[in-house]
Structures are given as structure tokens and as C-alpha cells.
Amino acid sequence: MSLMREMMRDSDRAAGSSQTRDAREGTVRDYVAWAKQNNIQTRHSDQIKAKHVRAYGKHLAQRVERGEISVGHAQNRMSHMRGILSAQGRDKTAGREDLSNAALGLSGRSRAGTNRAITDKELRDLQERVPSHVAAGLEVARSMGLRSKETVAGCVREQLKDWERELSEGKANVVRGAKGGRMRVTHFMSKPAQDRALAAVRGALSELDRMGRDQLFQGRGDNLRSGVRSFRYQLEKAGLTQAQSQATMHSIRYAWTQEAVAHLREQGYGDRQANTMVSTWLGHGDGRGRYIQQVYGRDAG
Secondary structure: OOHHHHHHHHHHHOOOOHHHHHHHHHHHHHHHHHHHHOOOOOOOHHHOOHHHHHHHHHHHHHHHHOOOOOHHHHHHHHHHHHHHHHHOOOHHHHOOHHHOOOOOOOOOOOOOOOOOOOOHHHHHHHHHOOOHHHHHHHHHHHHHOOOHHHHHHHOEHHHHHHHHHHHHHOEEEEOOOOHHHOOEEEEOOOHHHHHHHHHHHHHHHHHHHHHOOOEOOOOOOOOHHHHHHHHHHHHHHHOOOHHHHOOOHHHHHHHHHHHHHHHHHHOOOOHHHHHHHHHHHHOOOOOOHHHHHHHOOOOOO
């Protein structure tokens, strides 16, 4: 069994939500690629030594210094590595002081947004660089404020038909792929936003008709996880990564959020109420208004 497969096996043994597991698998791929590039000869996951994890942590710290990744991203990567060690029964190694964030120069984390909202021009440019079905999915995500997983899970014929019907009432139920399995209701209080979402949904349905299938995104495994991987691969291939453009898939969600908050303010709502309302629409609950302002409020351009 290869190092990659063994680490994936250990990753699956560690606790966490499906989203955490997906992120941890991303760390496994990143670590294995880094180890190969640095000629670290470990054929089995139990051969990974503390010095290897420490060197990987230093590598992440250097990427933070170069502005390629955020401190939070690096911290998550290290948390995944410690989780994999613990899943191997190596809690003592995972808890070593020299593998802590502080020792690696990764302590401290601002809750302020590190990404920014994508502009409509940037989105159009991106859509021109990806296959038409991916472009259609991006438009659905932008017009409805969806996460990657919600986009992939939602761009199926049955859900799109439901959204087409619901949008006539100025709202849409986000059920498939919602974080933690919690359904949320997204509201569209402006006619232009409602029209854009409706046009995006119909555009995605047209793509399904053209392709002759019932879901936009299909991976090798023919399941949601592989569909999300396929979608993200197409975006990274087209340049939608923080290192390349200072924008990510979440930047599309930021753009929708800022638009929704601005419209509520125009309708006379105060900053606090507007942020709180949009927080619930995004699926964060009504206690995250300040978080929405701090993380999602970074201007485009």
C-alpha cells in the first residue's frame, strides 16, 4: 500500500464531519507532494517522524510569509497532520511541543477576511476559462450565495426545478449539501437579484438538457464527494486559487453577501440588522452578524 493510501486510511479513521474529512484528505495530498519534492523517503505512514511533520510545518509557515496561504489555512493543515498521527495511536507524537503552532511560527489568527469578493468582470473572465457546465454552476453559486458543496449537490435537475419554482416567491430552500445537513432559506429581496438567480437556475437546466444528464458535476466515484473534487479541480485549473488571484470559491459567496447587505441597507435596515439577516440566509445563524461584517465584508477589486 502506498504512503498516500495509508495516510488516506488514517485520515478516514480520524473524527470529524464530511467537510473536515475532505479538508484532511487535501492535506494528505499536499503533504505527500511536499515529501516527494523534498525526497523524504517514507513508504508507510507509520514511518512519518516528528522531524518530517515539523519540516512540513516550517514549509507552511514560509508559504504564509510569502502570502500564498493564510495563517488559518496553515493551522488547519497542521491540525490535520496531528489528527492523522493520533489516528495511528501516536498521541504522544501529536502532542509534542515542537509540533505546536507556536513552535512553528503559526500562532495567532485574525478572524478578519483574508479573501475578497470577486468582481463580476473577474467572474466572467473565469467563466470563459472553464467548460460551459462549470460556468453555469458558477453562475448559480454567485446568484444564490452557495458554498462549493451546495453548488455541486444543488445543480441536479430535481433541486434546480424546485429552485425555479421557489424563486418566483423570492426565496430558495438550500437543502442538498448544506453544512451540517441543516436546511437554510435564502431570500432575494431585490428584483434584479431574484431575476439573476432565476436566469442562472434556468441556464443550469439548459446545460443538463444539452449534456443529456441529471446532474452538472460528476466525479469518478459518481458521488457527491467526487463531484466536489471534480468541480474544485476545474476551478483551480482555471486559476481560482488564493495564491494565483487572491480570490477563492468563497469569494463568490462574499460577493453575494455584500450585495445582499447593501440592498438591505438601502431599504433602511441598520448595519447590525442587515448583517444578522444575511447571516441567517447564509446558514450561519442569527448570532453571527459581526462575523459576517468582519469576514465577508472585504471589498472587491
